[in-house]
Amino acid sequence: MIIAEETVLIPGLTAKPTRRGFVSVDLAPAADPIALTPEVMDAEKQRLGCIRQPDGTWRLSWRWRKEYERDFTAQQGKPVFDSEGLVLQEPRLWNPLYRMDLDESGKKLVRKDRGRLLVFIEPSAPPPQPLPTGIETVTRSCGIGMDVSEGVGASDSTIEVFFADTKEQAAELADNEIKPADLGRFAAAVARFYNYALVCCVRRMHGITTIRTMLDECRYGHLWHHHLADRPNEKRAASLGWAGDETSELLFGRWIDAIQHDETQLHSLACWQQHQQYIYDAAGRIVHQERANLPRDVRERHGDRVIGCALAYRACLDLPWVKASQKRVAPIGSLLHRRQEAERKKSKSEAW
Amino acid sequence: MPVTLAFPPRTTQNRLLARWELSRRDPLCFFRWFVTTNMVVGRENVETPFPASRPHIIALTRLWQHNPLIAVKKCRQVLMTWWAAGLAVWDGIFHDGRLIMLQGKRLDDVIGDELTGDGLLGRAKYILERIPCKSVLGLEVDKRTERIMFPARHSTLWGIPQGGDIIRQRTASGIVSDECAFQEEFSEALTAALPCIRGGGWFLAISTADLSDGGCFMRLVNDMPDEDL
Numbered sequence: 166m167i168i169a170e171e172t173v174l175i176p177g178l179t180a181k182p183t184r185r186g187f188v189s190v191d192l193a194p195a196a197d198p199i200a201l202t203p204e205v206m207d208a209e210k211q212r213l214g215c216i217r218q219p220d221g222t223w224r225l226s227w228r229w230r231k232e233y234e235r236d237f238t239a240q241q242g243k244p245v246f247d248s249e250g251l252v253l254q255e256p257r258l259w260n261p262l263y264r265m266d267l268d269e270s271g272k273k274l275v276r277k278d279r280g281r282l283l284v285f286i287e288p289s290a291p292p293p294q295p296l297p298t299g300i301e302t303v304t305r306s307c308g309i310g311m312d313v314s315e316g317v318g319a320s321d322s323t324i325e326v327f328f329a330d331t332k333e334q335a336a337e338l339a340d341n342e343i344k345p346a347d348l349g350r351f352a353a354a355v356a357r358f359y360n361y362a363l364v365c366c367v368r369r370m371h372g373i374t375t376i377r378t379m380l381d382e383c384r385y386g387h388l389w390h391h392h393l394a395d396r397p398n399e400k401r402a403a404s405l406g407w408a409g410d411e412t413s414e415l416l417f418g419r420w421i422d423a424i425q426h427d428e429t430q431l432h433s434l435a436c437w438q439q440h441q442q443y444i445y446d447a448a449g450r451i452v453h454q455e456r457a458n459l460p461r462d463v464r465e466r467h468g469d470r471v472i473g474c475a476l477a478y479r480a481c482l483d484l485p486w487v488k489a490s491q492k493r494v495a496p497i498g499s500l501l502h503r504r505q506e507a508e509r510k511k512s513k514s515e516a517w
Numbered sequence: 518m519p520v521t522l523a524f525p526p527r528t529t530q531n532r533l534l535a536r537w538e539l540s541r542r543d544p545l546c547f548f549r550w551f552v553t554t555n556m557v558v559g560r561e562n563v564e565t566p567f568p569a570s571r572p573h574i575i576a577l578t579r580l581w582q583h584n585p586l587i588a589v590k591k592c593r594q595v596l597m598t599w600w601a602a603g604l605a606v607w608d609g610i611f612h613d614g615r616l617i618m619l620q621g622k623r624l625d626d627v628i629g630d631e632l633t634g635d636g637l638l639g640r641a642k643y644i645l646e647r648i649p650c651k652s653v654l655g656l657e658v659d660k661r662t663e664r665i666m667f668p669a670r671h672s673t674l675w676g677i678p679q680g681g682d683i684i685r686q687r688t689a690s691g692i693v694s695d696e697c698a699f700q701e702e703f704s705e706a707l708t709a710a711l712p713c714i715r716g717g718g719w720f721l722a723i724s725t726a727d728l729s730d731g732g733c734f735m736r737l738v739n740d741m742p743d744e745d746l
Contacts, residue, residue: 167583174576187722188584192591196573200594211591212689233592237698237726439626441692 174208194233209233212269226227245417245443245451250424252429261432262283272383281343281351285330286335287431288438289360292487293331299505300493303487305330311352311478312469313371316344323473324352325436326359332423332478333358339470345371350380353385354421360488362455364390365480367472368406378408389480407476417451420475420484427479436470443471530653537654544607545569545578552603553647554596555634562633564647567596569602574600585719587649587723589737590726597723601693602640604721605674608691609657609665613673617691618684622700627676628663637695638676688712691719698724698734707733 168188171181177195180188194201211217213233214226265278267273274282274332279351292305306329316321326336336355343351352375355506357360365370366389379385388405409415422427422439431437446452453469454485495501519612540547548569554580556565558712568574573595581587581604592599619637621627634643639684642665659666677683678728679700684692692710697703714720724734736743 166579168580174580175572177572178576180580181740183737184590185737185740187586187588187720187737188580189738189740190577190587190589190591192573192577192581192589192597193593194592194595197571197595199568199571199706200596201592231726235592235726237732237739239730278686442593 171302176436181344183287187404191235193235204358206233209248238446243445244441245445245482247425248423248441250427251437252269252439254424254437256286256429257433258437259285259432267351267354267422272354274354274430281340282324282336282338282355282432284336286333288335292328299492299494299495300503301391304360306481306486306488307318307356307359308477308480308482308484309352309356309359309362309364310473310478310480311348311364311372312472312476313348313367313375315371316340316342316348318342321444322348322418322467323470324348324355325470325473325477326355326362327429327477329472329481331430332481334432334436334474337433337470337473339435345374346378346382349375353379353383356385356387359385363387363389363480363484365476366406368404369423369474371434372406380405389483407479414494416475416479420471420474423478429472433470439470530650532734533650533653541611544557544582546606547607547611547612548574548578548600548603548687551648552606552644553574554599554640555643557659567599571596578604581719581721583681585717586714587720588722588734588738589724590734591723593725598637598641599634601695601723602637602739603723605637605651605691605693606641606644608665608666609674610671612671612672613670615690616669616687616689617672617674617693618692619674619676620674620684620691620692620697620706621680622677622696624663624676625676627695629662637675637693638665638674655745673696679703679706681705681707684713685709689715689718694720694722694724695725696724697722697730698727699729701729703730703732704733709735 168180168182171179173179173300173404176192179191183189195205210223210229213228215229216224218224227239227243230236241283252479261278261283263284264278265282265284266277266280268275286307289356292303306325309328310325312323314322316322318341322345324338325334327333336359338351338355340377351364352364356364365375366388368376376388379388389407389410391404407416422444442453450515495505536546537551540551547569552567552569552658553564554567555562577600584668589597605619609615609617619627619641621637627637627640629639630672631639631642634640642660648654648656651658655669657667657669659668663676680702684706689710692713694700694703694706700706710720722737728735
């Protein structure tokens, strides 16, 4: 049968010719009533997040509309971060313990009333989980994410600090007037303060200036490297920092998942609010809602806290939970001392 | 394989050959008698005959026979990948000198797994493995990782990843692009495939709705100009 005009072949199956010479076929669930029975459809609706109303009708989710109603732009305008996940974060929002900024030398952080860095948890804070027997203190690993803007008052440059073990927000900076090189100096001081944290900074545009300042001027080398994962053996690439798109699924996907499954803890109110402002555009790309209508290249210059959080989370995933641990010094003759001695002798006898 | 199928008695053999001849003339007969699928029932994979009598399968097969360029915007779970794999096998088995390309997002997705009937090429291998009495039917099959060859027919089914490079270098008789809306390089593949299509080949693009390809498939099926989106 040659299709010359829009034709309903069977219920749920229509075909129409297109200007490109193709026959466009629309295949709806109604075309296969044997396999896709009403019971199967109801079960699928539930799985895809549709909600049954008291009157028996369904409030359809965008996932259903995309998968079964063939709606290409179903997710347009939908929030990126699950509202239920963000509600879980709400009780954890609190004011910063104190504020910090650089001292006169520009290398060290000191407490200041109007400092730019908001400290929510100190680097020496003990981990929430109990320490193993015999371990007195640990130095917790931290990851830092940085998004860099021009520093001309448009979008924010951000520094987000997270603990690697709990993925908990420890500190935050957001400033739209700090220049990329100054941000590098500030970040090096913050990273040193937070137990020599691993810094994951965006590489594109002004990010490279920040990275070079940290490396060359501040001599801070604990920077996140891109890994070439498509090789049989993963290899460190020469490029430092996050070279990909800041809102790509590769970076954002993990962060969305972490928020959705409550694997992280946010403390900054402004950061939490910004998470609510991210939506999907018509092409399924992640954008800030204020910039949804701007050209794509303009959007990409937008730097803010959410990108910083996603980068910090990325850095935390590549870190051990603790950097160093210090064993408790047991008094001679105590039970702990005898246990440590026995352990030492045992390990010595088992060694080659 | 049961002994009765390996060495069928004369009546069975005649019936088989008659069915094979009918299948040569009509792909729906091939689907009815020679295509087996793998359905998940509960936690088990169950081998079942392809449901060739379902109305949408009949309508789409007839449509494919008369229209070489088809783009199917589908919902989930309507057996389209099995149908496309079956068509590619039918075309390769019964026609001489066919080069049929089976394209997916990644090569691994296309190759899939023969044992569980996964991926386009894996499904094609699964179907071929379950055709009974191949020696009686004169069906020679040479299965490789990325290809299935029919030496007696000089035909090949070839699994390829997304993109236009491989298609551009060859002249395919048929192309199946599965879940093409999820292929970032679908636009390049379509452009590269156009000369083959004009030369008498067929192109079958199947996908659920997505915009990972930059909206190329959406523009194709909704007949929108390239400037939109």
